[in-house]
Amino acid sequence: MTATSDPAQITELAARAADNRVNLDFETEGMTLNMGPQHPATHGTLRIVARLDGEQVVSAEPIPGYMHRGYEKLTEVRSYPQINTLINRIDWLGSFANEVPFILAAEKLMGVEAPPRAQWIRTILFEMSRIANISLFLGDYGLQLGGMTAGFYAFRDREHVLNQIEAATGGRFHPNFDRIGGLKDDLPKGWIANSHNAMDKLLAFCDEMDDLLIGNEIFQSRTRGIGVIPADVALSYGLSGANIRASGVDWDLRRDACPPGLVYDQADWKVWTHPDGDCFGRTWVRLQETREAALIVKQLLDTIPSGPVMAKVPRIIKVPEGEAYVETENPLGAMGYYIVSKGELVPFRVKIRSASFNNISIVPWVARGAYVPDLISILGSLYFILGDIDR
Amino acid sequence: MSQLSSADTSTETATDDEVVVEVDERRQAVLDELTGRLGDAVVGSHIRPGDDLWVRVTREAWPEAAVAAKAMGYSFFDYLSAIDWLPSPFGRDMDAQEDLVGEPAPAKEPQPIVQGYAGGDTRFQVIGRLYSIQAGMGVHLKVDLPDDDLSVGTWSQTFLGANWHEREAYEMFGITFEGHPNLIKLYLPLDFQGHPLRKDFPLLARRVRPWPGIVDVEPMPGGDDEPEGDGE
Amino acid sequence: MTLHLLASFAPPYWLSTVIKVLVISIVVPTTALILGMVFLFKVMSWMQSRLGPQEAGPRGTLQLLADGVKFLQKEDIAPNGADMFVFKAAPLVVLMSTLLLYVALPASAHLVVANLDVGIFYVLAVSSLSVLGVLMAGWASANKYSLMGGLRAAGQLIAYELPMVLAVLGVVIQAGTMSLNGIVFAQADGTIFGWSGIGNPYILTQFVGFVIFIAAVQAELTQPPFDMPVAESEIVSGYQVEYTGFRFLIFFLAEFATAFVFAGIASILFLGGWAVPWLETGSDWYYVLGPIVLFAKVMIVSFIIFWVRFTYPRFREDQLQSFAWKFLIPLALVNIVITAVLKVVF
Numbered sequence: 002m003t004a005t006s007d008p009a010q011i012t013e014l015a016a017r018a019a020d021n022r023v024n025l026d027f028e029t030e031g032m033t034l035n036m037g038p039q040h041p042a043t044h045g046t047l048r049i050v051a052r053l054d055g056e057q058v059v060s061a062e063p064i065p066g067y068m069h070r071g072y073e074k075l076t077e078v079r080s081y082p083q084i085n086t087l088i089n090r091i092d093w094l095g096s097f098a099n100e101v102p103f104i105l106a107a108e109k110l111m112g113v114e115a116p117p118r119a120q121w122i123r124t125i126l127f128e129m130s131r132i133a134n135i136s137l138f139l140g141d142y143g144l145q146l147g148g149m150t151a152g153f154y155a156f157r158d159r160e161h162v163l164n165q166i167e168a169a170t171g172g173r174f175h176p177n178f179d180r181i182g183g184l185k186d187d188l189p190k191g192w193i194a195n196s197h198n199a200m201d202k203l204l205a206f207c208d209e210m211d212d213l214l215i216g217n218e219i220f221q222s223r224t225r226g227i228g229v230i231p232a233d234v235a236l237s238y239g240l241s242g243a244n245i246r247a248s249g250v251d252w253d254l255r256r257d258a259c260p261p262g263l264v265y266d267q268a269d270w271k272v273w274t275h276p277d278g279d280c281f282g283r284t285w286v287r288l289q290e291t292r293e294a295a296l297i298v299k300q301l302l303d304t305i306p307s308g309p310v311m312a313k314v315p316r317i318i319k320v321p322e323g324e325a326y327v328e329t330e331n332p333l334g335a336m337g338y339y340i341v342s343k344g345e346l347v348p349f350r351v352k353i354r355s356a357s358f359n360n361i362s363i364v365p366w367v368a369r370g371a372y373v374p375d376l377i378s379i380l381g382s383l384y385f386i387l388g389d390i391d392r
Numbered sequence: 393m394s395q396l397s398s399a400d401t402s403t404e405t406a407t408d409d410e411v412v413v414e415v416d417e418r419r420q421a422v423l424d425e426l427t428g429r430l431g432d433a434v435v436g437s438h439i440r441p442g443d444d445l446w447v448r449v450t451r452e453a454w455p456e457a458a459v460a461a462k463a464m465g466y467s468f469f470d471y472l473s474a475i476d477w478l479p480s481p482f483g484r485d486m487d488a489q490e491d492l493v494g495e496p497a498p499a500k501e502p503q504p505i506v507q508g509y510a511g512g513d514t515r516f517q518v519i520g521r522l523y524s525i526q527a528g529m530g531v532h533l534k535v536d537l538p539d540d541d542l543s544v545g546t547w548s549q550t551f552l553g554a555n556w557h558e559r560e561a562y563e564m565f566g567i568t569f570e571g572h573p574n575l576i577k578l579y580l581p582l583d584f585q586g587h588p589l590r591k592d593f594p595l596l597a598r599r600v601r602p603w604p605g606i607v608d609v610e611p612m613p614g615g616d617d618e619p620e621g622d623g624e
Numbered sequence: 625m626t627l628h629l630l631a632s633f634a635p636p637y638w639l640s641t642v643i644k645v646l647v648i649s650i651v652v653p654t655t656a657l658i659l660g661m662v663f664l665f666k667v668m669s670w671m672q673s674r675l676g677p678q679e680a681g682p683r684g685t686l687q688l689l690a691d692g693v694k695f696l697q698k699e700d701i702a703p704n705g706a707d708m709f710v711f712k713a714a715p716l717v718v719l720m721s722t723l724l725l726y727v728a729l730p731a732s733a734h735l736v737v738a739n740l741d742v743g744i745f746y747v748l749a750v751s752s753l754s755v756l757g758v759l760m761a762g763w764a765s766a767n768k769y770s771l772m773g774g775l776r777a778a779g780q781l782i783a784y785e786l787p788m789v790l791a792v793l794g795v796v797i798q799a800g801t802m803s804l805n806g807i808v809f810a811q812a813d814g815t816i817f818g819w820s821g822i823g824n825p826y827i828l829t830q831f832v833g834f835v836i837f838i839a840a841v842q843a844e845l846t847q848p849p850f851d852m853p854v855a856e857s858e859i860v861s862g863y864q865v866e867y868t869g870f871r872f873l874i875f876f877l878a879e880f881a882t883a884f885v886f887a888g889i890a891s892i893l894f895l896g897g898w899a900v901p902w903l904e905t906g907s908d909w910y911y912v913l914g915p916i917v918l919f920a921k922v923m924i925v926s927f928i929i930f931w932v933r934f935t936y937p938r939f940r941e942d943q944l945q946s947f948a949w950k951f952l953i954p955l956a957l958v959n960i961v962i963t964a965v966l967k968v969v970f
Contacts, residue, residue: 034768040860056772056941066579073564074588074595077480109443145857147848147938153672213935219849220937236525238553239469252468252525324508326444326521326532328470339519341475341508352519354471362556373772374940377858391579 034373038067047387049364051376058376061368063361068391076351081107081181081318084351088338089175091355092389095134095332097126097166100179103338103351105262106327107181110320110342115262119183119310124264125196125301126169126178127329128294132203133162134332135243135291138384139210142284145381146223151214158206161199168192181318183311193302200295200302207292215285224280228367228379231278238366239359242334243290244383247275247282254330263329268300280382287384319346333357333389357389416441422464422531423447429460436534438509446510448534455545455571457533458522462550466522466531469551472558474518474565477505478591512536516565518544520554543568564589644737648726656880661688662923663930664880671934695876698869705766706866714764715867715874717757722878724750725885730805732898732914733905743804744792747889748785751844754882755781758853761875762863773862776941777853780843783948784850788840790956794833794963795826795893804889808897812905822901827894832959834894836952838925841886842932843944845879849936850944884922887929891921 037048046067052059072091076084088103089096101123108114115123140155163173168189170176178185214220230240235248245252253272255265273289275282320342328337334356341350360383367383368376419439426447427434433453438446449457505515514536523530535544546569547554558569559578566587569575577584586593635643665687669676677684702711728743730736740746755778762774796802799810807826814824827834843850854862864875891897898914899905939947 032768069579071588074593077591078595143937147851147855147857148936149668149848150672150934153674157673214937217937219939222943223937223940233467234552236467237469237551239471239551240553250525257525257528324446326530328530335470337470339471339473339521343479343506350475352471352473352475354521358556359469359471359553362553366552372940372942374852374855374858374938 036376037064047361047385047390049376049380051368051373053373056372056374058368058371058373061364061376063364065361065387065390068387070388070392072392073351073353076348078347080346081320081348084348085179086175086177088353089177090388091353091392092134092331092333092336092357092386093174094137094386095130096172096174097130097170097176097178098134098329098331099336100177101127101263102260102327102329102331102336103340104179104181105260105329106325106338106340107318107320108262109260109325109327110323110340111181111314111318112321113182113312113314115183115312116309117264117306118187118308119312120262120264121267121301121305122169122184122188122310123179123262124267125298125305126166126176127263128298128301129162129166129196131294131332132291132298133159133166134386135287135294136162136203136206138287139214139284139291142381142384143210143214143220145377146220148214148217148220151210154206154209154213158202161202165192165196165199168195180311180314182314183309187310188305193305196302197299200299203295204292207288207295210288215281215288221281223374223378224284224382225277227280227375228371228382229277229279230363230367234363234366235278238363240334240363241356241359242330242332243283243286244334244360246273247286248278249274249276254328254335258328260327260329264301265297267304268297270297270300280378283382283384317346319344320348328354331356333384333386334360336389353392355389355392357385357387358392361385361390418527419445419529422527422529425464426457426460426531429464430457433457436511438511440509444530444532446532446534448510448512448536451535451537451544454518454533454535455547455550457535458520458547458550458554461522461531461533465524465526468523468525469547469553470521470523470530472518472520472547472554472561474516474561474567474589475508476516476565476589476591477507477512478515479505480591510534514538516542516567518561518567520547520557522551537567542566543570545570546572548572563587566590648723648737652723652726652881653877655884656877657688657692659880659884659926660876661685663926664688667927667930668934671931692873695869695873700870701866701868703766703866707764707766710760710764711866712871714757714761714863715871715878717760718754718878719757719874721750721753721757722881722885724753725882728804729885729888730808730892730898730914731918732910733805733808735911735914736805739805740803741806742802744796744802744807744889744893747804748789748792751882751886752781752785754844754878758863761867765863765866767866769859769861769865770863772859773853773855773865776859777846777863779941780846780850780853780944783945784840784843787836787948787952787956788844790953790960791830791833791836791840792893794830794956794959797960797963797967798826798829804892804897808892808899809905811896812899812901823896823899825894825896830894830959830963832955833963834890836956836959837890837893838928838932839952841883841890842929843948845883845886845929847883847929847933849932849939851938852941852944855938883926883929887922887925888918890925891918895921895925897921 032053034051034053035048036051038046048064048067049061050064051061072087075087079087084103085100088099091099136159137155140152143151166176167173169192170178230244230248232248232250235245235250251272251274256272259265270293273286273293275286322342322344324339324341326337326339328335335354336356337354339352339354340348343349364380364383367379371379416439422445423437423439430449430453433450433456434447435450436448507517512534516537516539518535518537520533521530522533537544544567546558548558549571555572555574556578558572559575561567562569562575563577563580564587576582665676665684677687680687680690702708725747727737728740728746730739758777759774762770762777795807799807801807801810811825812823816824816828846853854864864872867875898910898918900913900917903909903913
């Protein structure tokens with residue numbers, strides 16, 4: 002990793018990169034293209050105002066906020082268990098992963114630790130939501146680049162994971178299963194064997210995507226060298242998850258700063274990085290991550306300890322005074338909750354650090370000089386969930 | 393909570409003590425280096441061993457603090473936001489009765505403002521977090537903003553990602569970031585009045601229709617003779 | 625026997641004209657429906673491991689009819705800023721191009737509306753009329769996405785006319801005629817190194833031409849991987865975005881009917897057309913057999929076209945242009961040179 006720390010250098014690098022990509026040969030009258038809030042490529046209600054020169058993007062400015070639900074304000078009047086249902090709706094494709102950092106932050110303030118079995122199941126479900134989220138990304142990215150079939154394959158195979166999540170938690174999309182001090186319930190009978198099967202199917206799905214999408218020449222020509230983000234810019238924008246790993250930064254919170262309460266150190270797995278920092282790298286890293294997640298789940302399934310799934314916590318949860326920040330490696334990237342508690346039923350302030358917010362704020366930088374179809378490639382490969390931007 | 397500068401070990405178990413001391417030293421070293429770079433500008437700090445570091449700087453040193461931290465390897469921009477330390481004048485009004493078990497009635501008289509870790513003197517604090525990938529540690533930076541001049545220097549030259557975060561803090565708290573290239577509202581309509589995340593901004597939806605509200609916790613009227621719905 | 629009756633049926637000019645008009649106006653929507661139903665609904669859903677339509681008719685076979693009726697019921701909406709005359713004329717221009725294509729398509733030696741001596745030349749000429757309609761639709765819709773779609777379509781169709789013409793040229797050189805029926809005869813009467821068992825379908829000698837032709841057909845039909853003019857994830861269906869109801873249905877019909885007729889031309893040029901190897905081309909059986917054989921071959925070619933369509937992602941506009949100009953056209957030219965040399969040698 003080569004991190005440039007000099008701000009002037011970064012600004013100059015950015016300007017140079019932009020200038021190289023914008024065609025200044027002939028001056029033509031520009032066109033303002035308003036993509037969204039309802040546009041197939043924004044999967045949600047993101048609006049992008051793009052100034053075009055022909056098909057080339059001169060500037061692109063995302064305008065979020067069409068789905069802002071004011072969660073940070075709502076948390077000030079909701080008790081901790083109630084907030085748990087709210088934050089399920091942030092990244093709606095990997096909902097369980099949203100709950101974990103919040104619960105861990107509250108546990109940290111309360112000094113409670115979940116029993117080992119709960120930690121194991123938590124980690125398994127966390128990885129399952131990652132698979133549910135990213136497998137859909139792979140299909141959806143194919144769909145955005147015009148390959149319809151990948152999308153349907155993704156919907157077909159995501160179902161296996163969703164079935165497992167549903168069997169364990171009762172909810173396919175919004176489990177609301179994590180509790181301060183453990184989990185709502187233990188696993189149902191036969192779940193472990195079924196999960197092994199589901200993970201095998203997901204591994205086969207990854208191979209299929211490798212053939213259908215990653216190996217396709219047209220896909221590669223659409224993504225290689227498009228939307229290149231250097232490592233220092235990625236750090237400066239606070240990109241996280243596969244987006245920063247595709248820029249060559251070897252950083253994964255699961256491995257490097259795993260908060261207590263998750264048991265990633267119990268499995269043998271690898272963090273994948275890609276040196277190019279382009280759309281292809283981001284897609285490739287995500288595909289590898291899906292594979293790794295399935296392998297993590299398979300390993301942890303074999304070693305789940307027995308015991309209770311809930312620690313002793315009071316029925317009415319009051320979190321002691323203090324401040325805590327817990328960040329985990331969510332499907333979309335680093336997601337954290339900064340909780341300020343005054344020792345009451347409700348938190349005093351919750352700052353939600355969602356990954357997509359930072360990930361998508363780089364669009365004006367990276368989209369300059371791209372073509373309109375490249376804008377779709379870039380937006381798709383940065384991979385945002387609108388609820389994760391707007392909160 | 394008063395200004396805390398001592399380690400608070402209440403959440404740690406005895407067996408972790410050795411580890412705690414070691415990690416504590418790492419964060420202390422970071423704090424010392426930051427103090428060395430910024431001098432008197434560091435006006436408060438708090439370390440929770442093995443977990444996190446809070447540093448409060450003066451308003452003038454806020455942009456410098458980002459530059460200094462970045463030079464120390466804290467090059468990953470995590471987030472930037474603000475905290476309004478005013479206790480809500482509205483309380484949790486219209487709560488469900490079951491939430492209020494064992495809770496005294498919400499106080500009517502205004503409560504004093506009490507700041508959190510690393511102390512503070514003012515109602516509004518801006519908080520930012522930077523992360524060092526090499527060290528695997530993050531640092532929270534805080535700055536006090538006086539009520540009569542809610543402005544502070546921008547980070548967006550040092551960290552490009554601060555652009556949107558500062559716009560969000562601008563619309564939600566009304567804090568101005570000097571030198572920001574494009575300080576307009578991010579989420580809200582441009583003609584929106586008020587700053588929603590301030591504590592004296594009432595949560596209107598909550599006042600108009602209480603949630604979860606008395607209505608919701610009433611027993612359902614005889615579930616059996618309800619019509620099946622027109623879905624099928 | 626009925627076959628002799630058919631063969632000796634020589635109606636007066638007015639009656640034959642009426643029959644031809646009726647046949648074309650029945651065949652065009654029918655073939656479009658068949659392609660749409662078989663490939664867009666059934667084959668696509670099998671390839672994508674889902675069921676596809678199941679409710680309308682037996683195993684969902686009538687779904688497209690139901691959809692057609694739905695389109696007819698819809699309100700005809702036109703944008704305020706649209707150039708009304710051009711906006712309304714555009715789908716008809718596209719449909720017109722499709723209808724003209726059917727005129728030259730022979731289903732047997734005599735079952736053809738107009739047996740032109742320069743049939744393939746005529747086909748290539750009228751097929752490029754459709755770009756005019758697309759451009760009209762894109763411009764008249766008063767929508768930025770439409771405009772971009774229309775311009776992309778124009779650039780793309782112009783770029784792909786040339787490889788298509790050059791690919792066809794190889795066949796024309798080998799057959800020595802531009803008449804579509806003549807090309808069928810040439811293949812049926814041909815020999816492979818003296819062995820006349822299956823005639824000489826030009827896919828064997830002109831395989832490169834076949835591949836180029838199919839690629840160009842994909843681009844003409846604006847299907848993936850060349851569907852930039854209608855890319856729904858970028859420019860929201862491009863020039864079709866403002867069309868609803870019946871006008872959209874016309875675009876849809878024209879697209880699939882054109883797919884059918886191009887598959888037909890591909891099977892005539894490369895697969896031996898309506899002829900089968902064991903039957904003399906003069907046989908009266910072709911009055912019945914010809915359309916069936918041609919239809920079967922069309923289905924095979926369509927399957928290839930749609931298989932590619934369902935599998936590949938989409939090119940970028942500039943990548944498509946460089947693919948056409950830097951790869952397909954040189955390849956086609958080399959193919960022509962080799963064909964010409966071999967034609968002289970043998």
